[in-house]
Amino acid sequence: MGLLDIIRKLKKSDKELRILMLGLDNSGKTTALKQLSDEDPSSVCPTQGFMLKSIVHNSFNLNVWDIGGQKTIRPYWRNYYEGTDALIYVVDSADRRRMEECGLELSLLLEEEKLAGVPVLVFANKQDLLNALPAQDIADSLELNGIRDRQWQIQPCSAKTGEGLQKGLTWILKSIR
Amino acid sequence: MTLLEATKAVQVPAGTPAPETAIDPTEGSKIDQIRAGFRINSMQMADATPGRPVEVMWVDDKWDSFIVDPSFRKTAVITRRLFDAAFVHRETTFSSKEEMHNFRIHQRLLLMGQEVEHWYFEFGFVIPNSTNTWQNVIEAAGPGKMIPPEVLHGNLCVETLFCEGEEIIGKATVDILIEELQ
Numbered sequence: 001m002g003l004l005d006i007i008r009k010l011k012k013s014d015k016e017l018r019i020l021m022l023g024l025d026n027s028g029k030t031t032a033l034k035q036l037s038d039e040d041p042s043s044v045c046p047t048q049g050f051m052l053k054s055i056v057h058n059s060f061n062l063n064v065w066d067i068g069g070q071k072t073i074r075p076y077w078r079n080y081y082e083g084t085d086a087l088i089y090v091v092d093s094a095d096r097r098r099m100e101e102c103g104l105e106l107s108l109l110l111e112e113e114k115l116a117g118v119p120v121l122v123f124a125n126k127q128d129l130l131n132a133l134p135a136q137d138i139a140d141s142l143e144l145n146g147i148r149d150r151q152w153q154i155q156p157c158s159a160k161t162g163e164g165l166q167k168g169l170t171w172i173l174k175s176i177r
Numbered sequence: 178m179t180l181l182e183a184t185k186a187v188q189v190p191a192g193t194p195a196p197e198t199a200i201d202p203t204e205g206s207k208i209d210q211i212r213a214g215f216r217i218n219s220m221q222m223a224d225a226t227p228g229r230p231v232e233v234m235w236v237d238d239k240w241d242s243f244i245v246d247p248s249f250r251k252t253a254v255i256t257r258r259l260f261d262a263a264f265v266h267r268e269t270t271f272s273s274k275e276e277m278h279n280f281r282i283h284q285r286l287l288l289m290g291q292e293v294e295h296w297y298f299e300f301g302f303v304i305p306n307s308t309n310t311w312q313n314v315i316e317a318a319g320p321g322k323m324i325p326p327e328v329l330h331g332n333l334c335v336e337t338l339f340c341e342g343e344e345i346i347g348k349a350t351v352d353i354l355i356e357e358l359q
Binding site: 005037048049051053054073076079080 | 264309310314
């Protein structure tokens, strides 16, 4: 199961789907995307721009944009908001030191006009690490319960092992219908 | 055009003209700067058949000459198994020193000079000093609808045009040879 399965399940009337993946640097966005595509995730380097995956099947287009999360790149995120159908926000659950920064960046995204109403999936990534915070603690830290203007979901996962990723994708599929 | 419209990977009918590749030396300095700061880092092709790991069948990361000669040609020797793949993964990694606002790629498959496939993708914004990857996964026509490898061998090329708006940054052409037929 992966991105190719998503595309096969979409309604015939859908013609394209744009998913935007954001999150702090080293949160595991590219690893998650590679894992979902059955690509070897072991050789991932920090993304210094974007990685765009476009899948074409039966004249349907799925475009997943993974934008680098380094501080110097974040000011450019806004250039990729328009037309987004679903936002995936990836969190390094073991990076306790930057959890506040992580929450701040998410809250700024949720205020963006161009992302208004866009469903957000939070991947509580790196659950395979011993010191990972449980998803519930991350939900509290990011104040997800305060979100009223859109659908949201938090999904514990490990981009490294692939666990939980498919569940997150299934939620996205439901949320955009 | 909105960005929503601008981010479609569309297959355009074969035969649709791609922009002319001649580079006009009298053009303004902005596009010259973009060209000077543009690099192809690598290209690859892989078997992306669902249910098994993606298998890279060709990768080329030696593109330095692309900078001095935008019409640089390469040859890729590919195993015929790639032509049996249910989905083919094509990947291009490029870097840009300059910011771009209307970056787009035209990718065409030419068989004996005739266009058989034409893909067009409008990326829009490119971050200055960035390295970016485009992965394009395409479903194969299926058994019985594929052109036999014997016909493709030496007659097929993948042409990739990199553009900012209507202006061409460069063109990369890869001639396809099939390993078993060499």
